[in-house]
Amino acid sequence: MRISTRNATFQQWEALLTNRNKRQRAGEFLVQGVRPISLAVERGWEIRALLASDGPGLSRWGRDVLETAGAPRAVVAAELMRELGGKDEDAPELLAVVGMPPDDLTRLAPGGNLLVVVFDRPTTPGNVGTLVRSADAFGASGVIVTGHAADPYDPKAVRASTGSLFALPVVRAPSHREVLDWAGGLRADGVPVQVVGTDERGPVEIAEHDLTGPTVLVVGNETHGLSAAWREACDQMVRIPITGAASSLNAAAAASVALYETARQRRGR
Incomplete structure (x- = not known):
């Protein structure tokens, strides 16, 4: 043609x-x-x-x-x-x-090294792609994008992922409910998965929380952070300590830091 x-x-x-x-x-x-x-x-x-x-x-x-x-x-x-x-x-x-592959959470293979990143209601395709790239680089099992969110198949997201979109499962879910049902199913099958949320006011520094077990790591919207429903669903909220005049980290940057800390702990294990 x-x-x-x-x-x-x-x-x-x-x-x-x-x-x-x-x-x-x-x-x-x-x-x-x-x-x-x-x-x-x-x-x-x-x-x-x-x-x-x-x-x-x-x-x-x-x-x-x-x-x-x-x-x-x-x-x-x-x-x-x-x-x-x-x-x-x-x-x-x-x-x-x-x-496009199906938005099916069973594409995320369970196991002892499970590490899934949830991006809650991201608004910027570039941030979605950047997070997918970091998730791939630090050994995550996959990424879930929840809620009314930027599209991971937007060309800006695909470019920002530099190809990592094709290297690990990226699944869209309508809300937190589907993710929690999936995590509950894993627990019923004997996988002790924890749900850990990131927030600048989290009570525990991320380096002080054990991330070596099966983990769902939840990162919030660029402007408003995690939804109230996600905050309530998390087993633990953690913070990344920052200094200087910055009020917070970019969402994709925060996810990258959290992924690095998880990888660091798991290497130590």
Whole structure:
């Protein structure tokens, strides 16, 4: 297939960048960048289409992706690829249309090393992607995004994750209830999971709380912090001590610190 005008097919792809409802209805999203596309293919995600620029011939990387993915492909005019890739100058070599996995909490494998990060009602896609990247870097089992929240499949979130979105499960849940039901099921099966919330006024410093066991670590909204329902549900609230004129940490930064502390304790164990 060759696309040289802003026809209906191009408009469908363009909508995946800007319209969350259309992404959800189609069950797919557009992936930009060498590393994210490579990881999506390597980790076995459903590649529904690969879009290649009609410019110069493909690089070795591009040829390998096309061969490995075995997905339907389209040749797209360079100026249209620039629009889809968010590039002001060079058109991207490849873009991928990738299917969304189900929002199923059973994708989060239980076990003694369980570490799941919950991001409660985040408003910024970039923060979602940054948190996913940190969760991947520090060995988390997965990420849950709860409530009315920014979309982890927004292109800004996908880019901020630098491909980590494809390396660990990221699941959306309507509210805290579904997460607590899932955690309750784990406990019933003998997994002693604890739910730990982060808050600048938490009664215990994070380094003083044992994070070596199965843990659900909950991080609040960038502006309002954790909801009252999450605060009530947590087994323990912890704080990250800070100094200086800063009133608080960015939510994704706070999550990164908490993940590092968890990894530090577990290495010590």
